Amino acid sequence: MEKTLTYEAAYEELARIAGEIENESVSVDVLAQKVKRASELISFCQSRLKSTEAEVNKIIAQMENTGSKQ
């Protein structure tokens, strides 16, 4: 997967592919390719989201620690 891919860009691409698939405007020739790309994008987004969530939770825990110390 591209290193420069952002969550936002990945999500937009994913939404576009999902829309094409939903409209069934995808030809069978590229269907496998599109679905593969969609699954890559989904797992990319999920892992990006999970890692961000973990990071945010860590920060929040730190925030709450600092808060309770006072």
Added chain:
Amino acid sequence: MTPIQPIRLSELTGKISDTIRASFSMTGFWVIADITNHSFRGQKNHHYFELVEKDPDSNNILAKIAGRAWGTGADRISHFEEITGQRFTNNIHVLLYVSVQYHPVHGLQLNIQDIDPRFTLGVLEQQRQATLERLIIENPDFIKKSGDLYITRNNQLKLNRVIQLIALISSDSSAGGEDFKHTLVNNSFGYIFQIDEYHTAVQGENNAEAFIAKMIEVFNAGRPYDAVVITRGGGAQTDFLIFDNYRIGKAVAKFPIPVITGIGHQKNETITDLMANTPTKTPTKAAEFIIAHNKKYEEEILSFQKSIVIRSQQLFSSNFQSLASMNSLVVNKTRNILIRQKDNLVRINQVTINITRSVIFRSQSSLLGISSRILSKPESILYKRKNDIRQLVGHISTFKVQYFKNQQGYLGHYRSMIKMMSPENILNKGFAIVKVDDRVTSNPDDICIGNDIGIILSGIEIKSTVKQKDKYDGKDFNL
């Protein structure tokens, strides 16, 4: 011994009355006294009370006399209450204009004609009002009055969100300053403060210059103070005169750092309080105000934190949900597409098979038709031809004898014709053959005058020379 000559009591009271009237009826007195035993009959607008004078040291009553206010006196009391904001009641110190009256039944009484509100407002208060007015008039740039409120540059300053670095102006080791610091340092939230102390005398109007010098020192310290706190513990009313000082009031009003006062008195606010950013009643209250101010900030931060946590969780869950829904959408839709395409293929396959079958069947049957036609036709054609040939053979054998006879007839004719036309025969009939240079000619142009020619006539060749050539148009051979 003179016999007792009693008089009637009313006679005596009459004499007293006459005497008092004679002495007091034409005059009134301005009297300073305290009020006790006050009662007020609202329906009649009558005040009843006693006027007393106490010894300032012992508090013993030095003088006491009944008083009442009806009519004009009661109206003046209402006016007094309006102006001073002070109810006419027990334990107030007032200046009254009274007349002395005696009544045989009710006794000696002072009838209140007037009451001076200015006295009660006090000389000090009058000075204070004058100072306030002067502040407004002389400093319109940074002191204004709006209704009952004073709007100063200092009280328009916005306090920093957190007050931590504080300049404390108080007297050296004063109880007020200690109260303030104690409350601040021992706050239950663990807030930490840095307090720079500036000591100066905070009582006596003659110390005003020193006080202002301290304020200038605070300003010149160049420290980023969040607030300047001025404290003073409790004390007699006159102890606070310094805070009604014109120059201090002006300095506080103009000061660029918010001033918080904690001047421990319960009466009217001092001018300093009115000019300051935040006046509080006591040093402890000043400290509590600062703690509450900081606490409010912390609570805001905590609520931000809480909302950040909640909002980020919401964001995550909504993103996860949308990813999951997109995932299932892709999966389901893809499956649908594949199923539909498969169905299409099956259908097309079926159609193809059916159509192909019918095409083949049609071709086969048309082929069959053609081949059967082909099979049947040649036999009849051959039969016809054979017939023709048999007929021809019949004709030929019939006609050949006649044919030969005819042919012999034609041949005999041609032979006699050729015999008649042979040159011998022709020469025998008187015609000659002319030769020039041994070649036979029939063209007169080949023959010129003087040429040698040969003439063959009936088996004899005659040699001759041409003498003359003339055109001949005789009719000898006209048959």
